[in-house]
Amino acid sequence: MNNATLRRLLRFHFRSLSTESLRTPQNSQHDCGLLQYNKRIRRLTKLGQVQAARQLFDSMPRRDSVSFNSMLTCYIQNNQLNEAKSLFDSFQDKNVVTWTILLSGYAKCGLMNEARILFDSMPERNVVSWNSLVSGYVHNGDIRSAREVFDKMPERNVSSWNSILTGYCRCGMVKEAREVFDRMNERNSVSWIVMISGYFEVNQHRESWYVFLLMLKSGMMPDQAIFVVGVSAIMGLNDLDLLGSLRTMVIKLGYEGDVVVGTAILNAYMRNGSLDEAYKFFQGMPKRNEYSCTSMIASFAQCGRLDDAIALYESGDCIKGVGSKSTILAAYAQRGNICEARRVFDEIRCPNVVAWNAMVAGYAQNGMLEEAKAMFLRMPIRNAVSWATMISGFVQNEKFKEALELFAELHRTGEAPSHSGFTSALSACATLGDVELGRQIHTLTIKTRCQHNPYVGNGLISMYAKSKNMGDVSQAFSTMQVRDIVSWNSLIAGFSENNMLDDALDTFQKMPKRDEVSWTTVISAHVQAGQFENALKMFLQMLRTGMKPRDFALISLLSACSSTGTTKLGKQIHGLILKNGFNSCLCVCNALITMYFKCGSLDGFSVFEDMPVQDIISWNAVLTGCAQNGLGEKAIRIFEQMKAAGIFPDEISFLGVIGACCNAGLVDKAQAYFNCMRQIYGISPMTPKYSCMVDLLGKAGELYEVQTLTDGMPVESD
Structure with a gap:
């Protein structure tokens, strides 16, 4: 910004100032002029006009603590910490607000040592100062230090309790969070939202819903944000009756036309696999926004109903913005119609980074890596998702060295990789068997505080397992703060891949919850170890629990039949395949053909001829x-x-x-x-x-x- 522009800005902001009030010595007129100056500084702060705010500040004939604090806030909000510290040091009449503003700035930038030194130097503190330090520790993932400060607080308000509650929930420590929540004498809507969301994030959906019901019993009326987290709890329970009850409450409290609540309900139907019910709800929504349309199109595409996705996009029900266009071009790319995807991209007048990412992903998914890379290099702005998309594209197309080279280039830019970027890089290391580079990436996940993310943790387990470093696998698993069912399954798979059947079984027995993948993995482990009879027993036990078999479990059992030549058992599994609708699954049918021929049966020809594809x-x-x-x-x-x-x-x-x-x-x-x-x-x-x-x-x-x-x-x- 040149000086002429700054002068014009200052003239504009001085226009409403009374020149008389600047000249006359009367206190009331001084106060009026000062108030106007401070308002202008705050307005420039919101606009990000730091230089203009500083020139206005320097031109003030008189300043008070509010002026200094406003200018200090301007520097902090625009990440100019050095300038903020310099201004702080120059101000003689600091008050508790001045100290607290700089304290928050240090915390925002992750400089918690400096924040603590400043806090200890404060001549006086109030509850806001204490809250700022607790929030700083929470924001930077140091829940232990946050709790130590919280326990020392001479007084606490609801914000204090919400800060420590948020810290525990972010770390997946919902047991500790619930203990704090139950001790709270006062709760506001934030308290309830944090606790409901905390249970949801660790997949304790029933507890999440119970807290929502507890909130209703307490007399707290849901608002927009609470309805959204309530819908999330139901989403995890996969209970459409509960969703219907919540919809009734939404209507009674007048939120039927709220597009945010409506879109949350729409997503709940879609996440629970009720796509037709979701579309019916979508058509009846009093108000829709582009996000509602985009969600509906994306759900059709993800379920393979690409014709429905395209029909909705081309209908009058769809708001054609950058978001919906990015989604439909991804749908075209999923079908392999990359030319149509590019046509939609070219229609976007000013594509945002999401649209660029969708186009890069589209090329990569269709094996067009050169085009994907050219698109990536043309991007005017890249974010962490852009890099992760390109790295993932290399991995998907088995260009593992190129993926790791791009990851290294991302690291050199100083930008932190996304969770997806880390998992793709770890997958590349696993395939190449480069465990040393994998260790370096592990170190980087710790530096960027990503090692506690379940996806990254699962990637570390898989990488170390494929490299046959089971000691590192156990350590990566034990240090995970949140272990989801994928983490346990990855650990079992790691033991299985390294012929450690007893450890795989022991882990399986310790699992707090099992899904189809858990059973499939342990069944495959038995087959791999040559224990075909035990594999069959585990399979029958799985069926008795009411769990439906997965394709990989059936393939493992067919492999066992092939190895032992037990055609009769193979025929029984064939009957189960037909009963559960796997006769259209390519990989299962291929395994069935192999089983029959290895057992000397010509029924393999019949299976082949009956295959739809x-x-x-x-x-x-x-x-x-x-x-x-x-x-x-x-x-x-x-x-x-x-x-x-x-x-x-x-x-x-x-x-x-x-x-x-x-x-x-x-x-x-x-x-x-x-x-x-x-x-x-x-x-x-x-x-x-x-x-x-x-x-x-x-x-x-x-x-x-x-x-x-x-x-x-x-x-x-x-």
């Missing part, structure tokens, strides 16, 4: 089955059908058809496919394919061809 794994399973059962002619027909269907054969496809030809003694066909693999498809044969051909040619007495083939092998023979 087949991928290359399905075709390869059939080809491998033909090879295992000596069905050479059948394998040739299947292979030709696969090519006719537009499926591009890979190494496993050729290994299956060549192996089938070898087992059936079809020398000419095997040689033709072997040559075709190299000459037409550009696939370099590996040792197993050469072994097949050597075996076939040797049995046929073609020793010259065997010699020629082995002499020309590009790989070392085993």
Whole structure:
């Protein structure tokens, strides 16, 4: 800002000042002029005009403590701590407010040592000063120091109690939070919101709802914010009847037309899987905003109902803003229609960082990394999500080194990675087996106070487990302040991956709550350890609890049947697959095909033919089955059908058809496919394919061809 602009700003702010009041010595006129000056400084503070506020402050013919405190607040709110400290030191008539403003500034910037030294130096303190120190510790994640200060307070008000309550809830320490909450003599709406939200954040949804009911019994009438957290509690309970009761209360208290409350109810229907009910509610909402529309479109897209998402976007019910356009372009990208996604992006006149992030993610999801990177580099503004999106894109496309290089570049900018950025980087370290870099990232999570986030903690467990550092796994798990069910499942999976079945079982028994993933993981651990009978017992126990089987549990059991050749049990699992609707699940059907063929049953063909969609794994399973059962002619027909269907054969496809030809003694066909693999498809044969051909040619007495083939092998023979 140049001097001419500053002069114009000052003239504007002086316009309403009485020049007479500045000249006359009367106190009332002085006070009036001073009041106007102070108001202007506060207004400039809200606008972020720090330089203009300072020039106005310097031009004042007379200043009081309010003037100094207003200017000090201006510096603090605009993160100019050095200037604030300089002004503080120059002021002789400091009062308790002056000290408290600077104390809050130190706390805001994370300088709690400086804040404590300043607090100890204060000539006098009031409850606001004490609250500022407690809030500072809470804001910076030091709940122990916050509690020590809280316990020493000579007097407390409701803000004091709310601060320590918030600190415990942020750390997931809801037991301690509830003890504080129950001791409170006075509670306001903030107290109730913090306690209800605290239980919700650690997935104790029933307790969250009980606190909401306790609030109603106390006589506290819900407002907009309380209704929103009440809806969140119901969301976790998955109880539509309760949601209906809350809607009745919303109507009685006149919040039916409140768009914020309405959108919260809409999200509750969607989170509970009642998408049709959600859309019905959406259509009946008296008021909608862009967020309501965006939420509805996003839910349709996430459930695979892309046509419904597009229809809603193109209808008159949708408010077409940057948010809804960003959501629909993500939906187009999810379908693979990246051109349509780009068309929507180009329609946005001034795309915000969310729209840019959605477009980068769209390219990355469709394997177009060069386009994603070009879009990322073009972004006028990047936030932590932008970096995390690009890092995740590299990981999804198995460019793990590039992902870690980008993470390092983010670190060099001085910006803290998001939780998602950390988990993607840890995943890359796990895949590359670079545990030392993983440790460095772990250190960075501690420095940025992200190590207590459940997603980051789970990423650390998985990274150390894949690197076979189970001591570090146990330590990462034990230091987590909040352990969700994913944390426990990750720990079980880590033990399973490292063949530590007893530890996996012990962890499973200690779990406070189990879900389908917990059971699936421990069943898979038994299968991996070769304890097929125990795996089946665990599976039956899971069914007795009323838990529905997951696809991976079924795949593990089918793998056990394949290993033991128990066709009868495999058929029973097949019946369970049909009963639970998994007959349209690709990975389950592929495992079923493999099981039948490994058990010597040709029912694998029926499973393949009944599949609504087949991928290359399905075709390869059939080809491998033909090879295992000596069905050479059948394998040739299947292979030709696969090519006719537009499926591009890979190494496993050729290994299956060549192996089938070898087992059936079809020398000419095997040689033709072997040559075709190299000459037409550009696939370099590996040792197993050469072994097949050597075996076939040797049995046929073609020793010259065997010699020629082995002499020309590009790989070392085993």
